[in-house]
Amino acid sequence: MLYIKNAKIKPIVGADIENGSILVENGKIKAISKGEQPGIGSAEVIDAKGKLVTPGFIDAHCHLGLFGTGLRWEGMDENEMTDPITPHLRALDAINPMDDQFRLARNGGITAVGTGPGSANIICGTFAAIKTYGNRIDDMMLKPAMAMKIAFGENAKNVYGQQGKKAPMTRMGIATMIRETLLKAQRYMQELDEYKASDKADKKRPPFDMKLEALLPVLRREIPLKAHCHRADDILTACRIANEFNLRITLDHCSEGHLIADELAKEKKPCIVGPTFIYASKPEVRNKTFDTVRILFEKGVEVSITTDTPVLPLEGLPLYAGMAIKAGTPEKQAWEAITINPARMMEVADRIGSLEVGKDADIVIHSVHPLLDVCSAPLYTIIDGKIVHRPE
Numbered sequence: 001m002l003y004i005k006n007a008k009i010k011p012i013v014g015a016d017i018e019n020g021s022i023l024v025e026n027g028k029i030k031a032i033s034k035g036e037q038p039g040i041g042s043a044e045v046i047d048a049k050g051k052l053v054t055p056g057f058i059d060a061h062c063h064l065g066l067f068g069t070g071l072r073w074e075g076m077d078e079n080e081m082t083d084p085i086t087p088h089l090r091a092l093d094a095i096n097p098m099d100d101q102f103r104l105a106r107n108g109g110i111t112a113v114g115t116g117p118g119s120a121n122i123i124c125g126t127f128a129a130i131k132t133y134g135n136r137i138d139d140m141m142l143k144p145a146m147a148m149k150i151a152f153g154e155n156a157k158n159v160y161g162q163q164g165k166k167a168p169m170t171r172m173g174i175a176t177m178i179r180e181t182l183l184k185a186q187r188y189m190q191e192l193d194e195y196k197a198s199d200k201a202d203k204k205r206p207p208f209d210m211k212l213e214a215l216l217p218v219l220r221r222e223i224p225l226k227a228h229c230h231r232a233d234d235i236l237t238a239c240r241i242a243n244e245f246n247l248r249i250t251l252d253h254c255s256e257g258h259l260i261a262d263e264l265a266k267e268k269k270p271c272i273v274g275p276t277f278i279y280a281s282k283p284e285v286r287n288k289t290f291d292t293v294r295i296l297f298e299k300g301v302e303v304s305i306t307t308d309t310p311v312l313p314l315e316g317l318p319l320y321a322g323m324a325i326k327a328g329t330p331e332k333q334a335w336e337a338i339t340i341n342p343a344r345m346m347e348v349a350d351r352i353g354s355l356e357v358g359k360d361a362d363i364v365i366h367s368v369h370p371l372l373d374v375c376s377a378p379l380y381t382i383i384d385g386k387i388v389h390r391p392e
Helices: 100-107 154-164 171-197 210-219 232-244 257-267 291-298 314-326 331-336 340-345
Strands: 002-009 017-025 028-034 044-047 052-055 057-062 110-115 123-131 141-151 225-229 249-253 271-273 303-305 363-366 378-383 386-389
Touching: 002 363, 057 249, 057 303, 057 314, 057 340, 100 110, 100 314, 100 378, 100 386, 110 141, 110 314, 110 340, 123 210, 141 210, 154 171, 171 210, 171 232, 225 232, 232 249, 232 257, 257 271, 257 291, 271 291, 291 303, 291 331, 303 314, 303 340, 314 331
Parallel strands: 002 044, 002 052, 057 110, 141 225, 225 249, 249 271, 271 303
Antiparallel strands: 002 017, 017 028, 052 363, 110 123, 123 141, 363 378, 378 386
């Protein structure tokens, strides 16, 4: 058991609690209250001494564990650049929990992420939702197949079209190849359904196709597409394809989302914005701005903020939320953009993203306000009720 007392609690989904306490048992939040709680027994006690206590921070789009810290080639497992269509790849088969980025993330208060392949390929494979603490990825898993990553724009064109002189060379080629693959998967699913509905004596099962099998959860709306799209036209192409096939989707990066905010408000599709705290190194991001978060929130769009690690350090996530506040985003929305909103987009908000009884005890005790003070550093990071970072 673990007991946190004398805390200023920010649960995210409700009002702040002054002089509050949290009781943790078996990795879950057992009780939250104002003042001290009776019957804490032999629980380890942390006196927060009036410090801010929040849920752990969450990044719904990164490549943690697939890009080896300090390694140029050996350790780069982010992209299988041999085929632009690789839906059968799974992030969980490449994530390295021993990568030092996990420690740095925990020390920065990041307790969960969505991580996976991309975006060199058009259809990249499945992202996984994981905690940032553990030695074995199987034990860190929130969802092994959180979403199917797809990518629009310059990345695949550069990898395949310009360097290899093979498809795709254009945005038309990218959209066409995604459509073609989804149509094949639709037909494969229909044939499978017809086979299952038959008496099987007079009908053969369709030949097994691992790529198309991997897309069945997408077509059945069990998991969303996760679309890499910076430019406004790419964002709307992603929406167009999702609508054509009646698929769920998140719009990731969304660097020009502020230019089409009214359209995105109509689409009602979640947007994961960033990495914004970078140099505009390619044409796709030349219009990037921290105003995007504010403008999309103002239009009623659900928004979260991404580091796109390794592009930006994962532990800097609260700083980037602070930059959104500087650009006019209300503080409440900035908090939501790195806690409950990414949890919802990862479809694990029943377990993480806010401090509520019954949820996983992923808790951070802060030294100062993490979104407003650039020198902020967590005093404690707690994941599943276990203290994984504490004052030295």
